[in-house]
Amino acid sequence: MPRVSMTVNGRPVSGEVEGRTLLVEFLRETLRLTGTHVGCDTGQCGACVVHVDGASVKSCNVFALDLEGVEVRTIEGMANPDGSLGPIQAAFQQNHGLQCGFCTPGMVMTAAALLAENPSPSEAEIRAYLEGNICRCTGYHNIVKSIQAAAAELAAGRVAAE
Amino acid sequence: MPKDFGIGAPVKRREDVRFLTGKGRYTDDLNRPGQAYVHFLRSDVAHGRIAKLDTAAAAAMPGVLRVFTAADFAAVGGIPCGWQVTDRFGQPMQEPKHPVLADGKVRHVGDPIAAVVAETLAQARDAAEAIELDIEDLPAVVDMRAALAPDAPKVHDELASNLCFDWGFIEDNAAAVDAAIKAAPHVTTLELVNNRLVPNAMEPRAAVGEYDAADDQHTLWTTSQNPHVIRLLMGAFVLGIPEQRLRVVAPDVGGGFGSKIYHYAEEAFVTFAAKVVGRPVKWTASRSEAFISDAHGRDHITKIELATDENGKFLALRTDTLANMGAYLSTFAPCIPTYLHGTLMAGNYATPLIYVHVRAVFTNTVPVDAYRGAGRxxxxxxxERVIDKAARELGIDPIEIRRRNFVRPDQFPYQTPVAVLYDTGNYQATMDKLEALSDRAGFPARREASAARGKLRGFGVAAYIEACGIAPSSLVGSLGARAGLYESATVRVNPTGGVSVFTGSHSHGQGHETSFAQVVSDLLGIDAAQVDIVHGDTARVPFGMGTYGSRSLAVGGSAIVRATEKIIAKAKKIAAHLMEASDQDVVFKDGRFTVAGTDKSVAWTDVTLAAYVPHKYPIEELEPGLEETSFYDPANFTYPAGAYACEVEVDPETGEVEVVAFTAADDFGNIVNPMIVEGQVHGGIAQGIGQAMLEVAAYDETGQLRSGSLMDYAMPRADDLPSFTVDHSCVTPCTHNPLGVKGCGEAGAIGSPPTFVNAVLDALNAGGFGVDHIDMPLSPARVWAALAAAR
Known part of the structure; x- marks a missing residue:
């Protein structure tokens, strides 16, 4: 079987894959990074969202073999260096933006991508951006609130840094 | 002032940390040494006879360990049903066999026919394609009315017909209700459909079976809301495994909404196959597989008649329902359209005469069972739909007609004519709160503003009540339940004062690890960080009934309170001995034991240590140790209730509906964690709006599920919904459980569908379009068609 090498959460990794092996399978089965979830088989639910070279990608929709040399970031790479919750993760906990936790990794990764593109999104912009992520528990109310809170927190951090 | 911990505080959830860092432990995350994988070959037709099933080529494929068919399960029982309904003639329901793998016939698209166990999932899938299968198509019955025709094809050849049961409730009242309706000055009639739904918890079902020959022990890890129920049903009725040799673990579970209550064939399969092949066997459903193998919800066709006087006073109510069971009886299917539906037909109203008629029907579709709310x-x-129609016919304001008929606060406890006894409530108070929070007074101005933009604006309202805290065991036993519905808890105090609480409730998103710890820390006066909650493992927790029907806090929480009270009583005796006082004089407060009226005191940890190091100990009268168990069987259901309002804007050109505002005023009794309660209501409202506006499991006439994937089935997305206004400040504490709690998990899903539909019809009628009803989901096409018909 062919081999693929990439960087995942800052760590160089490689493994044997079939041509049909999806990135999410490589992450979950080969690397045993089970924080990235599979909620559907049609690219709809967004539970598998990760970042590939900084862009948010549904990892059930790309082949691992096509990703030689890329940098992947998953939910396991979102905490602060000291292991505490990163600002988006902390905002989800503070605002009860998760219940069963299954869609949560994808939601956090999508939220991070949104806030990188648009640091202070409106509620409508947040809701539109979440179109590709389904949550069955929260009714999205507290996910939206969490992302608004994370945006404010990140903005405050930028002001403090300046 | 609300405390920042303990009962009533919006404590942040401790379980979030693992979920937010990718450290959750869901069933599919689990990998056992030597694990093999199973792929199920499922029927792609709704009804047919298996003419040929040859697995030889598949068995020879690379990596295949074994291919299983029904023949392998000849000595094994079928999947059992947990509730027997007795019909209105005193006869038991028709109960068909439900084999683990299809035996001779397939009865719905998705019915498992064969199972390939292989080294890898890809090899199992590849081999399944090499199975030679011929199915002789039989005519499928999909429509419930057609299924009841005398010459309809039978889903189960061994049964007399497709009628599972014909149930009347309360049968003795049928004649009086009929007479009252015939004599009434006004009768409002409505025919409606409660659309079939797919629960779609975000985590697809999964199961891992393992067998340890050394001590003849089976283990099943599964996505379940109630691992002990699975152990009992599967161990005793399907596989014949003694319960002490079978461990069922439900680790982190990614949502349930009812769909993970039931015992499913795949669980029995992996447990059975693990022993046969001598390897752990893992199954994880794809989403498409979930659509055709998870129990669906709702699917009722109903005619309802409401008799009133000229002033809108309710005189009698009669309802006639066809309820779809699907192809087999899922675990609790028969009780949903009967006891969880018929007993709620009084709603919030003092209607004196009620009769409920339900016929349950087998069809060639996926089995139907409880889904969030379940019958309620x-x-x-x-x-709530027929009341709105009656209000329109009688020219009475929809809120006013409800207020005229509410059970009054001074009528509690209120005996309904449909068997249940409401212990407490105040429906006027939640309606008052709703009118204020939703700014109903300002609605005319908002309607004008919408009209100026070419939109029809509507304001819909509904009240709801539900029976939760399921349920008194003796009562449900008399109604046909084949199980008790108590809950268990063990509180284990460790020598150094920390506490492990073992609960029979199961958390799959509800946050029990946080809210249950709040309860125990509040009662013991110790830091919640010293209290750990353990659930979901039959090897660790006492026999428990699990989580569904908004029962965890009302029943499971009550068991925890009772066990903790026993701990306190024993600890006081130990403390009294340590202080050389009478235990009657010992006061326990804020984690300290004091002799009343003295300055003598000992700390919690002095007592917990003495319990396990009983050097100075009343050993003649008290055993060492500090661990207590309680099995709490509730005295009654609990009755959460509330009033909901929805505002919509309808585009008269396209039929598109936008939910502009949604307000919920709920009475859940006492609240342990308001943050979690609000989250439950948000999620319930979203599922209810999903049912009313977007979702339907649509079958074609041949029994193919047309909305069989997330591409086709319209789940609510973030941009379909507004932010919600929710309130739980109206409190009438439950009178019969120690916390005074009622439950909040299903309210949103129960109250919101009629609220939404009433809002759309208000928009249409106020806009000059005379429309009585539109069946859910109110898609743009259906709304547009109703507008066109009314033009």
Whole structure:
């Protein structure tokens, strides 16, 4: 079987894959990074969202073999260096933006991508951006609130840094 | 002032940390040494006879360990049903066999026919394609009315017909209700459909079976809301495994909404196959597989009649329902359209005469069972829709007609004519709160503003009540339940004062690890960080009934309170001995034991240590140790209730509906964690709006599920919904459980569908379009068609 090498959460990794092996399978089965979830088989639910070279990608929709040399970031790479919750993760906990936790990794990764593109999104912009992520528990109310809170927190951090 | 911990505080959830860092432990995350994988070959036709099933080529494929068919399960029982309904003639329901793998016939698209166990999932899938299968198509019955025709094809050849049961409730009242309706000055009639739904918890079902020959022990890890129920049903009725040799673990579970209550064939399969092949066997459903193998919800067709006087006073109510069971009886299917539906037909109202007629029907579709609300949404939808229609016919304001008929606060406890006894409530108070929070007074101005933009604006309202805290065991036993519905808890105090609480409730998103710890820390006066909650493992927790029907806090929480009270009583005796006082004089407060009226005191940890190091100990009268168990069987259901309002804008050109505002005023009794309660209501409202506006499991006439994937089935997305206004400040504490709590998990899903539909019809009628009803989901096409017909 062919081999693929990439960087995942800052760590160089490689493994044997079939041509049909999806990135999410490589992450979950080969690397045993089970924080990235599979909620559907049609690219709809967004539970598998990760970042590939900084862009948010549904990892059930790309082949691992096509990703030689890329940098992947998953939910396991979102905490602060000291292991505490990163600002988006902390905002989800503070605002009860998760219940069963299954869609949560994808939601956090999508939220991070949104806030990188648009640091202070409106509620409508947040809701539109979440179109590709389904949550069955929260009714999205507290996910939206969490992302608004994370945006404010990140903005405050930028002001403090300046 | 609310405390920042303990009962009533919005404590942040401790379980979030693992979920937010990718450290959750869901069933599919689990990998056992030597694990093999199973792929199920499922029927792609709704009804047929298996003419040929040859697995030889598949068995020879690379990596295949074994291919299983029904023949392998000849000595094994079928999947059992947990509730027997007795019909209105005193006869038991028709109960078909439900084999683990299809035996001779397939009865719905998705019915498992064969199972390939292989080294890898890809090899199992590849081999399944090499199975030679011929199915002789038989005509499928999909429509419930057609299924009841005398010459309809039978789903089960061994049964007399497709009628599972013909149930009347309360049968003795049928004649009086009929007479009252015939004599009434006004009767409002409505025919409606409660649309079939797919629960779609975000985590697809999964199961891992393992067998340890050394001590003849089976283990099943599964996505379950109630691992002990699975152990009992599967161990005793399907596989014949003694319960002490079978461990069922439900680790982190990614949502349930009812769909993970039931014992499914795949669980029995992996447990059975693990022993046969001598390897752990893992199964994880794809989403498409979930659509055709998870139990569906709702699917009722109903005619309801409401008799009133000229002033809108309710005189009598009668409802006639066809309820779809699907192809087999899922675990609790028969009780949903009967006891969880019929007993709620009084709603919030003092209607004196009620009769409920339900016929349950087998069809060639996926089995139907409880889905968030389970019977109560179906009841509430009918009542609240027919009331709105009656209000329009009688020219009475929709809120006013409800207020005229509410059970009054001074009528509690209120005996309904449909068997249940409401212990407490105040429906006027939640309606008052709703009118204020939703700014109903300002609605005319908002309607004008919408009209100026070419939109029809509507304001819809509904009230709801539900029976939660399921349920008194003796009562449900008399109604056909084949299980008790108590809950268990063990509170284990460790020598150094920390506490492990073992609960029979199961958390799959509800946050029990946080809220249950709040309860125990509040009672013991110790830091919640010293209290750990353990659930979901039959090897660790006492026999428990699990989580569904908004029962965890009302029943499971009550068991925890009772066990903790026993701990306190024993600890006081130990403390009294340490202080050389009478235990009657010992006061326990804020984690300290004091002799009343003295300055003598000992700390919690002095007592916990003495319990396990009993050097100075009343050993003649008390055993060492500090661990207590309680099995709490509730005295009654609990009755959460509330009033909901929805505002919509309808585009008269396209039929598109936008939910502009949604307000919920709920009475859940006492609240342990308001943050979690609000989250439950948000999620319930979203599922209810999903049912009313977007979702339907649509079958074609041949029994193919047309909305069989997330591409086709319209789940609510973030941009379909507004932010919600929710309130739980109206509190009438439950009178019969120690916390005074009622439950909040299903309310949103029960109250919101009629609220939404009433809002759309208000928009249409106020806009000059005379439309009585539109069946859910109110898609743009359906709304547009109703507008066109009314033009």
């Amino acid at each position: 949404p179906e009841a509430t939808f009918q009542i």
